[in-house]
Amino acid sequence: MKKLFKRCVIAAVIASSFSALSVSASDKVTQQVLFKNVSIFNGIDNKLYKNSNVLIEGNLIKSISAKDIKANADALIIDGEGRTLMPGLIEGHGHLQMNGTGLADIENNRNWEELAVRSAARAKSALMSGFTTWRDAGGMGAGLRKSIDAGVVDGPRIYSAGAFIGPTGSHADFRNFTTPNETFNGPQTASGRLGVSCTADSIGDIKACARQNFMQGATQIKVMSSGGVASAFDPWQLDAYSQAELAAAVEVADAYGSYVMSHAYSKKSMIRNLEAGVKTLEHGFMFDAEVAKLMEEKGAYITTNMTAFSPYLGEIEAISGSPAASRKAETAQATFKDYLKNVNKYQPKLGFHVDCVGGVATCEQQADHSIYLSGEFIGNYYTLKSMTSTNGEIVKLTGSVLDPYFQAKLGVVAKGAYADLLLVDGNPLEDLTVIGANKKWFDAPARDEIKTMRVIMKDGKIYKNTL
Ligand SMILES: [Zn+2]
CATH class of the missing domain: 2.30.40.10 (Urease, subunit C, domain 1)
Known part of the structure; x- marks a missing residue:
């Protein structure tokens, strides 16, 4: 009897606390x-x-x-x-955690707390520049996103790729010339330990890196399938990953309902990526009729940093600080001269992309100038679409299972x-100046x-x- 009474009291308490909850929920007027x-x-x-x-x-x-x-x-x-x-604007390819004068500076001189504090400052600056969503193209996991979503710091919604994945000597390799090979010697770099980059030289390693990224909260995977300009060891002409290796990354992303974004310069690399099931080509400077056709067949997107076609490209700190990178930039620009003509002709699904490496002031200048260049090169409407609805579609490639913002669409004004x-x-x-476009780049005055x-x-x- 006593037992039954006790049970009834507990049940009543539970029931009343539930009804109290439901009353307060229904009474709450949504702002x-x-x-x-x-x-x-x-x-x-x-x-x-x-x-x-x-x-x-x-x-x-x-x-x-x-x-x-x-x-x-x-x-x-x-x-x-x-x-x-x-x-709100959407950055299609940025790096909030890449806060240094170049990749070597980040590897050698920045510890986790400096990177974290600086990335929080970058996030706030992005939001206050109108970027309400940010697709991060490598270099950080979910920590900043969690902090922003919990209201600890202000910043955009973040879709982050986790650590860059690339083979030894690739665009994702931040080691010094003398650092041993990671596969044989364990993680030897600050970038490896901090989850900025993940060196992967085999299909097994690629899968392990991708799985590690998803485990730590990545919403998509970023691979370095060709060489780059600002990195130390890779000619930009390098086709770093085979189609089978790219397909391995896609296989893991597919298993999570997500996708792979791939740094790809050369046509060969772009075709390989598309055939392997990669959904977004990053940079994609050798875009042409054949790539356009295959992209359409595969439902793929391209995002490109328009500063690549600026005569002032060589003044970016990450390039000007290195004679090798400067030479790479010159030859790359000469080879990529048909990109703009082809993009205007074939009008692919193009995402806006600033891709700044650096601090707040540097990246505000680069973003403002990127908007200006994009307007000049492809027109205001195509630019605005690339910064809103197209990038909104791109971030949703993450799929509803991993999407931190699964509730609704992004990049549109719609019911x-x-x-x-x-x-x-x-x-x-x-007039794109109303959203910050600036004809000046490095000589633009700092703005708040x-x-x-x-x-x-x-x-x-x-x-x-x-x-
Ligand atoms: Zn990038």
């Missing part, structure tokens, strides 16, 4: 924000939808209408006065999408904000409002 009188660039169409209203509820876009929208009595009302409301929005002075389709970016909202939360 609304109403943007009135805005022109919408929706991330997809080459036009503005004038005189529109957009209601945000919680972290999602609840409704969009040319007619008045009724909001809750306590909703925050923002009168846009005809300004443009657009999707049900995440409320990641910018309100800017002027029309970005006519983009003044024409009046409201920055991520996940329904306002991070800047100067109205």
Whole structure:
């Protein structure tokens, strides 16, 4: 009897605590924000939808209408006065953790705490420059994302690739000339120990590196399938991985419902990647008709750093500091001269990509100038689409199982999408300076904000409002 009474009391307590929970959940009014009188660039169409209203509820876009929208009595009302409301920007290929003057500097002079603190500063700067989502193309795991999502520091949503995967002597090899081989001697580099890079010379090693990355929270895999410019040992012409090796990385990514992004310069490397099932070609400078056709067949994307075609490319610290890298940059630029012509002709699914290695000021200059160059090279509309809806599709290649932001779409102003929005002075389709484009690169003065970016909202939360 006593026992039964005790059980009943416990049951009653549990039941009442559940009902208390459910009452408070249903009573909780979700915060609304109403943007009135805005022109919408929706991330997809080459036009503005004038005189529109957009209601945000919680972290999602609840409704969009040319007619008045009724909001809750306590909703925050923002009168846009005809300004443009657009999707938050998405970096398609960045490296928040790569905070040094070059790869050797990161390997030799930066310990984990400096890299962590600096990457947090970079994340904040990216968000306050309008980048509400960031696809990280190698060099860090999930620690920064977890800290941002938990509200510890401010920054964009992050899709991170974990450690770069590449063979000995590749674009992912940060060792000094005298460092022993990792496979035979264990991780000998700071980059290896800190999860920045993972040296993999066999199919087994590639799979192990990919699995390690996923274990530590990567949302996609990054492989270095060809050589690069800023690294020490690899000619950019190097085709570092065979098709079978690339397929091994794809096999592991597939098992997690995710995909592989691959650093690929040469045509041979691009074709190999596509045949192996790689979904995004990074840089892809030798893009041409044949690659365009295969990309379409495979449903693949390309993301490219437009600064590669700048006459000032050689002034990037990671290149200017090394005579070998400077020479590589010169020969690479000469070989890649048809890229822009081909991209404008075949209009592939192209993602915007800054790819900065360096500190806050350096990367703000490079991002602003990249937007300018992209507008000059491929036009404002294609640029804006690449920074919003196309990069929004690219980050979703991660698949719903691993997607930290599985709830809604990114990179569009649409009903049900995440409320990641910018309100800017002027029309970005006519003038990219309203989102920060700057004709100057290294000689641009340091800035603390983009003044024409009046409201920055991520996940329904306002991070800047100067109205
Ligand atoms: Zn990169």
